[in-house]
Amino acid sequence: MPNVQSFNALRARSYLLRLPLFTRAMIAVMIAFALAGLQGAWNIQEWGALIPRELSITTKRFETEFGTLTSLALFFGPLTTIPALIYVFFDRFVLGANHAVLGASLWVFLLLGMEGVRTYKTNPYLVIGTYHVPTWTTPLFMAVVVQALVPGTSFIGHLCGVGTGYLCTSRPADELARNKRAMPRLLATILTLRRDPRLLKLPPYLSLLCIVVGVAWLLLLPLHDYSRRTYISENALLPGQVHTYFGGSDQNVFRAYRHEVDALKDKDNLEINDELENIFKTIGFKVGRQNYTYHSAGNTYTGENVYAILQAPRGDATEAIVLVSAWKNVKGEFNRNGVAIALTLARYFKRWSLWSKDIILVIPPDSRAAIQAWVDAYHDSHDSSTIAALPIKSGLLQGAVAIDYPHEGRFEGVHIVYDGVNGQLPNLDLINSVNNIANGQMGMHSFIQEKLGHSDKYNDRLKTMLRGMMNQGLGHAVGPHSSFIPYHVDAITLQPVGNGWHDEMGLGRLVEGTFRSLNNLLEHLHQSFFFYLLIQKDRFVSIGTYLPSAMLIAVNFTIMAILLWVKSGAVGVSEPTEVSTIKSKDTVENKEGKEDLAAKPPTSPAVEREIYLPLGIVIACHFLGALPLFIFNHTPSYLLAPFFLAFSALNIFFPSLILNMVNSTSTRPLTLQQFFLLKCFSLLLLGMFLSSLATLNFSLAFLVGLISAPLSFARPWPETPIMRFGYAALLQIASPTSAVLIGAAVYASSLGSSGAGAAAGLLDTLQHILSEAAFGWDVWGLYIPVVVWCVWWPAWLVGSVVVLGQPNMKKMKSA
Numbered sequence: 001m002p003n004v005q006s007f008n009a010l011r012a013r014s015y016l017l018r019l020p021l022f023t024r025a026m027i028a029v030m031i032a033f034a035l036a037g038l039q040g041a042w043n044i045q046e047w048g049a050l051i052p053r054e055l056s057i058t059t060k061r062f063e064t065e066f067g068t069l070t071s072l073a074l075f076f077g078p079l080t081t082i083p084a085l086i087y088v089f090f091d092r093f094v095l096g097a098n099h100a101v102l103g104a105s106l107w108v109f110l111l112l113g114m115e116g117v118r119t120y121k122t123n124p125y126l127v128i129g130t131y132h133v134p135t136w137t138t139p140l141f142m143a144v145v146v147q148a149l150v151p152g153t154s155f156i157g158h159l160c161g162v163g164t165g166y167l168c169t170s171r172p173a174d175e176l177a178r179n180k181r182a183m184p185r186l187l188a189t190i191l192t193l194r195r196d197p198r199l200l201k202l203p204p205y206l207s208l209l210c211i212v213v214g215v216a217w218l219l220l221l222p223l224h225d226y227s228r229r230t231y232i233s234e235n236a237l238l239p240g241q242v243h244t245y246f247g248g249s250d251q252n253v254f255r256a257y258r259h260e261v262d263a264l265k266d267k268d269n270l271e272i273n274d275e276l277e278n279i280f281k282t283i284g285f286k287v288g289r290q291n292y293t294y295h296s297a298g299n300t301y302t303g304e305n306v307y308a309i310l311q312a313p314r315g316d317a318t319e320a321i322v323l324v325s326a327w328k329n330v331k332g333e334f335n336r337n338g339v340a341i342a343l344t345l346a347r348y349f350k351r352w353s354l355w356s357k358d359i360i361l362v363i364p365p366d367s368r369a370a371i372q373a374w375v376d377a378y379h380d381s382h383d384s385s386t387i388a389a390l391p392i393k394s395g396l397l398q399g400a401v402a403i404d405y406p407h408e409g410r411f412e413g414v415h416i417v418y419d420g421v422n423g424q425l426p427n428l429d430l431i432n433s434v435n436n437i438a439n440g441q442m443g444m445h446s447f448i449q450e451k452l453g454h455s456d457k458y459n460d461r462l463k464t465m466l467r468g469m470m471n472q473g474l475g476h477a478v479g480p481h482s483s484f485i486p487y488h489v490d491a492i493t494l495q496p497v498g499n500g501w502h503d504e505m506g507l508g509r510l511v512e513g514t515f516r517s518l519n520n521l522l523e524h525l526h527q528s529f530f531f532y533l534l535i536q537k538d539r540f541v542s543i544g545t546y547l548p549s550a551m552l553i554a555v556n557f558t559i560m561a562i563l564l565w566v567k568s569g570a571v572g573v574s575e576p577t578e579v580s581t582i583k584s585k586d587t588v589e590n591k592e593g594k595e596d597l598a599a600k601p602p603t604s605p606a607v608e609r610e611i612y613l614p615l616g617i618v619i620a621c622h623f624l625g626a627l628p629l630f631i632f633n634h635t636p637s638y639l640l641a642p643f644f645l646a647f648s649a650l651n652i653f654f655p656s657l658i659l660n661m662v663n664s665t666s667t668r669p670l671t672l673q674q675f676f677l678l679k680c681f682s683l684l685l686l687g688m689f690l691s692s693l694a695t696l697n698f699s700l701a702f703l704v705g706l707i708s709a710p711l712s713f714a715r716p717w718p719e720t721p722i723m724r725f726g727y728a729a730l731l732q733i734a735s736p737t738s739a740v741l742i743g744a745a746v747y748a749s750s751l752g753s754s755g756a757g758a759a760a761g762l763l764d765t766l767q768h769i770l771s772e773a774a775f776g777w778d779v780w781g782l783y784i785p786v787v788v789w790c791v792w793w794p795a796w797l798v799g800s801v802v803v804l805g806q807p808n809m810k811k812m813k814s815a
Contacts, residue, residue: 083160101154109158112139113165203563207556207712214552221546222461227539230432233527237517239433240441244509246348254504258340269365273306280308283347288392292373296778297771298636301369307362309394312355320358321518322400324480326367329404338405341504357519358394369779372483379487399518400491402480412498413445414438420485421780423472423697427490427525428532435537437513444502446537461535469699475784476776490525550694553705557687560712564680568673569607614677621797625790633777640770641763648737655800672807675716682798689791704792710734711799718806728803736793744769
């Protein structure tokens with residue numbers, strides 16, 4: 001062994017440069033994590049990173065012998081999982097303990113075990129005096145020495161590594177090394193399989209498997225194993241850590257304000273705002289008023305907002321928190337107690353000097369158009385011709401809380417409404433903070449998605465999740481808070497529900513605690529989740545868990561599109577091409593003196609795909625979607641239901657009409673190849689749109705994809721009219737128009753429309769749904785109609801054209 005005097009830096013550098021790639025990479029990773037573990041700002045052990053306690057280059061010999069890729073596959077495969085499973089078995093089931101271990105020493109002792117057995121084959125014993133010690137026991141002695149000298153190491157973990165090294169010493173690795181030459185043959189076999197026609201039968205089953213797995217994935221989400229408990233990510237919120245003082249004499253103030261609100265109940269908007277302005281000025285707020293006018297589906301929505309700003313004693317008017325209490329809630333009910341408690345809280349907030357953010361109190365005349373006009377004007381994104389600018393403003397909005405309290409009496413708990421426009425959601429920390437304050441500090445229950453009395457069983461968790469998905473998929477505003485969320489302002493609506501012992505002061509303390517938490521923020525809420533599914537008030541599913549279900553639905557369309565593209569290039573789906581027999585230039589005379597025609601063997605001609613006509617049809621269908629989009633967003637509300645029923649009737653004949661127009665205008669009817677390409681382009685666009693939409697509005701992408709699933713298996717049936725018209729009828733049931741009609745019927749039945757008035761109730765419900773969609777398009781900026789009429793409907797239209805198509809199969813077979 002060289003001593004210090006004989007150390008040569010050049011030879012050491014040369015030795016290090018000759019180390020294999022994987023060994024050098026592992027040494028670099030070990031050194032990097034060891035250095036990272038020296039700092040105290042970030043506990044790398046809790047994060048679960050690799051902290052090597054012993055640095056070794058014993059992987060050099062293994063990697064040199066078996067190669068970098070083999071070493072990488074084994075060390076991150078069986079050489080890690082096998083000793084880990086053995087350790088879990090002994091530690092948990094044999095010893096009944098639960099000791100966490102981490103580090104790279106497992107690999108060190110695993111390699112020492114392998115080297116020990118190899119050394120034993122060539123040099124069985126180590127002679128120490130008169131004793132002969134087997135060389136395979138060397139790793140065991142080293143494990144004992146390390147356990148004695150290095151505190152905090154796992155003796156059982158090291159033994160598991162040594163044992164694994166003993167078990168897989170030479171045979172598995174050597175066999176793998178000997179079989180490396182078989183890999184080229186295996187790859188050649190795989191490449192030949194791609195031309196096997198049997199592979200073309202696999203994609204439909206794979207597509208169906210994606211749909212089934214996607215639905216099953218969604219149904220598994222309510223299980224505890226696939227969800228997590230909610231937690232506060234933003235430490236600055238400190239929910240429930242302050243004492244709330246709202247109450248006592250404020251009860252009398254609330255009753256006085258409620259008396260004044262009752263006096264204004266039957267007055268018009270301007271008279272109400274005049275009185276509210278006087279109240280705000282009496283308290284000491286700055287007051288502003290704003291006029292607005294919206295036009296949608298032949299209706300006019302006009303009014304005036306009144307709002308007041310409390311300047312923060314400890315702030316510089318750069319940030320603000322909003323308290324909203326609309327005069328009427330989304331159901332059109334008079335928000336009597338909500339307005340009264342908002343005024344009481346405004347007077348209460350004025351007495352405190354702890355606010356570092358301005359407080360804005362907004363009292364719009366309704367919870368739909370009015371608050372949208374105010375939020376648009378606050379962010380300078382309004383139409384100045386119909387919406388007035390705000391005379392006074394504050395800083396950046398950090399959060400908003402709306403109060404919806406129309407009923408009388410005490411309540412059991414608070415219902416948290418959090419769905420935003422177009423399926424957007426507030427930061428989960430805001431919902432968690434309200435839950436924490438309500439359940440912990442206030443001792444009141446909290447509910448979500450109108451699910452009162454949640455039993456924490458699978459059925460209730462599934463219903464809660466599906467209700468949330470339905471609200472997210474529809475994308476409509478469910479409260480005054482919904483208008484804030486598109487501007488990245490986290491907002492919720494609080495609705496007291498049930499019969500209990502909590503009174504108005506309890507709700508006031510809940511709002512106070514929430515405002516105190518938001519007042520602590522040093523920056524905008526960003527650390528927690530913006531994409532989630534709540535299955536209970538304190539359990540959620542993150543985007544990384546639920547997104548694959550929608551992606552699998554979208555992938556099935558892409559799989560079928562790829563299959564159709566491959567099939568469209570196969571011989572026999574295009575027009576037959578005549579292969580002429582060419583007389584050879586070199587003639588050979590046989591023994592009879594006759595001339596043989598040395599005909600060249602016919603080669604399969606390259607099939608040219610006729611993509612222009614199918615591509616044009618698909619593009620035209622998507623542009624055609626602008627027609628119903630325009631009609632149903634610009635028709636008066638009283639004509640929406642009749643127009644939609646007429647459009648639904650014509651929708652049955654649209655595919656046949658398009659097919660006849662194409663066949664009559666083109667030089668020849670559509671071939672089987674063109675039908676394949678037609679469906680290929682349509683499914684490719686549908687899969688692309690849905691996969692992109694799933695990241696923005698998961699619920700809408702999943703619902704549209706699931707209903708559109710029959711389009712994946714649509715095909716021409718020219719020789720079986722029963723199958724052709726039967727599948728066309730199935731597609732009619734899965735069309736957007738049928739989905740709207742079925743949804744309207746279900747909603748009407750839930751409202752109690754039955755018997756003789758069922759038809760009238762259905763028409764009224766249909767008119768209400770279409771009017772809401774038009775209102776969302778004109779006021780909220782809803783993009784759901786675009787998805788329905790410009791993505792879903794064109795894909796359905798092309799699929800129906802493919803099913804009703806009748807290519808000439810006789811020619812195809814003769815080819």
